[in-house]
Amino acid sequence: MGFADAAEVRKYIGGIFEAAFEDPEIGPKLRDTGIVLQFTFTEPDSVVVVDAVKATVGDSADGAAPGAVMSMAADTGNAYWQGKVNLPLAMAKSKIKVQGNVASLLKLAPLGKQLFPVYIETLRSDGRDDLIV
Amino acid sequence: MTAQVTEIERTYDPVSVSPLAFWAGTWEQRERSFKFLRDERPVSWHPPLEGALMPPENDGVWVVTRHEHILEVSKNPQVFSSARGVMIEEVPDDINEAASSFLVMDGPRHLSLRRLVSSAFTPKQVARIHDQIRRQASAIVDGLVATKEGDFVSQVSKRLPMWTIYEMMGLPEDQRELAAHHADGMVSWADEDVAAGREPGEVLSEALVTLLQIGMEHTERRRAEPKADLWTNLIHAEVDGQRLTDDEIASFFVLLSVAGNDTTRNTISLTARALQDFPDQKALLLQDFPGRITPAIEEFVRYATPVMTFRRTATRDTVLGGQQIKEGEWVLMMYASGNRDERAFDDPDVFDILRPTNNHLAFGGGGPHYCMGNFLAKIQLTEIFDQLLHRAPTLRLGEPEYLTGNFVRAVKSMPYTL
Numbered sequence: 001m002g003f004a005d006a007a008e009v010r011k012y013i014g015g016i017f018e019a020a021f022e023d024p025e026i027g028p029k030l031r032d033t034g035i036v037l038q039f040t041f042t043e044p045d046s047v048v049v050v051d052a053v054k055a056t057v058g059d060s061a062d063g064a065a066p067g068a069v070m071s072m073a074a075d076t077g078n079a080y081w082q083g084k085v086n087l088p089l090a091m092a093k094s095k096i097k098v099q100g101n102v103a104s105l106l107k108l109a110p111l112g113k114q115l116f117p118v119y120i121e122t123l124r125s126d127g128r129d130d131l132i133v
Numbered sequence: 134m135t136a137q138v139t140e141i142e143r144t145y146d147p148v149s150v151s152p153l154a155f156w157a158g159t160w161e162q163r164e165r166s167f168k169f170l171r172d173e174r175p176v177s178w179h180p181p182l183e184g185a186l187m188p189p190e191n192d193g194v195w196v197v198t199r200h201e202h203i204l205e206v207s208k209n210p211q212v213f214s215s216a217r218g219v220m221i222e223e224v225p226d227d228i229n230e231a232a233s234s235f236l237v238m239d240g241p242r243h244l245s246l247r248r249l250v251s252s253a254f255t256p257k258q259v260a261r262i263h264d265q266i267r268r269q270a271s272a273i274v275d276g277l278v279a280t281k282e283g284d285f286v287s288q289v290s291k292r293l294p295m296w297t298i299y300e301m302m303g304l305p306e307d308q309r310e311l312a313a314h315h316a317d318g319m320v321s322w323a324d325e326d327v328a329a330g331r332e333p334g335e336v337l338s339e340a341l342v343t344l345l346q347i348g349m350e351h352t353e354r355r356r357a358e359p360k361a362d363l364w365t366n367l368i369h370a371e372v373d374g375q376r377l378t379d380d381e382i383a384s385f386f387v388l389l390s391v392a393g394n395d396t397t398r399n400t401i402s403l404t405a406r407a408l409q410d411f412p413d414q415k416a417l418l419l420q421d422f423p424g425r426i427t428p429a430i431e432e433f434v435r436y437a438t439p440v441m442t443f444r445r446t447a448t449r450d451t452v453l454g455g456q457q458i459k460e461g462e463w464v465l466m467m468y469a470s471g472n473r474d475e476r477a478f479d480d481p482d483v484f485d486i487l488r489p490t491n492n493h494l495a496f497g498g499g500g501p502h503y504c505m506g507n508f509l510a511k512i513q514l515t516e517i518f519d520q521l522l523h524r525a526p527t528l529r530l531g532e533p534e535y536l537t538g539n540f541v542r543a544v545k546s547m548p549y550t551l
């Protein structure tokens with residue numbers, strides 16, 4: 001099973017960041033990174049843009065050009081946010097392609113780790129056990 | 134003697150090893166700080182090391198400078214774990230996992246994975262390729278003596294380790310330079326010169342991803358065309374009835390590339406220079422090369438200490454050197470300092486190839502992670518210095534250009550004339 005459509009991808013993967021911005025601990029740290037990060041997913045095609053400066057999650061980079069673009073299948077994205085994908089190994093296998101500033105993604109790593117359980121919990125509470133890796 | 138336990142005082146030591154500037158300085162400058170710490174506060178508390186890859190998650194780190202305490206940490210893996218990373222600055226987990234294989238594991242899993250490759254590195258197995266290493270060392274010095282001047286690192290130091298490790302793996306020759314280049318990238322992220330305007334994380338990521346790719350391609354190559362080499366064995370090896378995954382094998386490739394290249398290379402460069410700076414020692418060695426090279430090599434690696442640091446993480450509250458260490462805290466071993474500890478070595482700053490005892494820490498402080506490649510390194514050092522000292526007597530080395538970083542003591546380049 002996977003995401004049914006682009007709206008679902010945005011709801012769940014975009015949702016991780018919406019929750020992150022609201023988190024009293026993670027939110028400020030995420031904003032401090034100052035990064036504009038674009039995810040370009042396939043199967044289903046969808047785009048999620050996270051603007052850490054404006055604390056927004058959208059579906060296009062209106063205004064600020066993204067500092068990094070990560071492209072991957074939506075399934076890979078789903079697994080990634082559950083802590084099940086190793087970024088350098090996925091890049092070596094071209095499962096994730098990164099354009100732009102990889103260094104900024106590494107700086108996000110510790111925040112990312114804190115978001116994995118939040119994401120899994122969201123899937124669970126929505127009854128989306130089918131998406132849990 | 135009763136151990137005095139100091140109450141936990143979380144104030145940072147004024148003699149700080151944390152700034153990047155400390156690691157950009159010279160060995161002698163660092164040694165002055167280390168000596169002070171060894172004498173006054175052998176286990177001391179410092180701010181997290183100024184790193185560039187990600188923001189630190191700790192409030193501070195313990196820095197261990199005396200020989201005896203480094204042994205204690207190394208030999209006590211239940212309390213001082215490698216599984217939470219071994220670099221002394223913060224590195225993302227994903228990178229540790231993909232780059233370090235069994236170096237960042239504990240317990241039975243570490244042992245099983247290490248065993249898979251360690252059989253290729255025993256004295257007996259290494260003796261089998263000794264002749265090949267000798268021939269290769271000879272060919273490298275043929276190349277050197279045909280020139281008048283150049284860069285010693287690229288002309289000599291880098292070649293033998295690169296040839297040896299990749300020959301054992303069976304990596305095609307046209308891949309070796311690229312792989313060795315990225316193995317360098319893995320330890321060079323803090324160096325501005327290497328980064329050439331890129332962010333440290335970009336340097337590291339590019340090096341790592343490329344090495345993983347070369348490793349993965351090599352695994353496919355050997356799966357299609359098995360040969361009598363380390364890689365073919367690894368592909369077919371089983372741990373607890375299970376084959377290694379391609380990801381695990383790729384991570385092995387990165388570990389062996391880094392461990393096999395940078396360490397021995399820098400020992401060759403630094404020792405060549407030490408033998409020039411201490412001509413009496415060079416003469417002593419030449420008087421009886423076969424009889425003296427074995428103890429001399431122990432001094433080469435002690436004096437050079439190409440691996441300056443490694444880290445452990447406390448798995449429970451403990452006491453080290455009178456300090457209370459809390460579970461989860463980082464313990465940084467300064468091999469560079471332990472190898473100059475006057476409690477363990479007479480005249481530690483003197484390069485003395487005939488030291489009667491030389492219990493150095495260049496290959497680690499003992500325990501389960503003790504350098505797996507130490508026999509291989511020693512054979513390479515024996516053969517290259519046999520060739521260099523006997524066939525290039527007019528070799529003159531200029532000033533080494535050092536890499537900035539807190540992990541390996543690396544010489545980027547060093548001019549020579551003949």
Ligand code: HEM
Nearest residue numbers: 236392393396397440495496497498502503504505506510
């Ligand atoms: C002069 C050259 C070398 C030096 C100074 C050196 C130093 C070290 C040090 C300090 C450690 C860590 C020890 C510990 O944590 O207790 C280590 C581990 C290791 N070394 Fe070396 N090394 C050298 C050459 C090599 C070579 C040629 C190889 C060949 C592949 C190699 C492979 C390894 C491996 C695989 C480990 C990890 C062992 C484990 O985690 O179980 N080393 N080395």
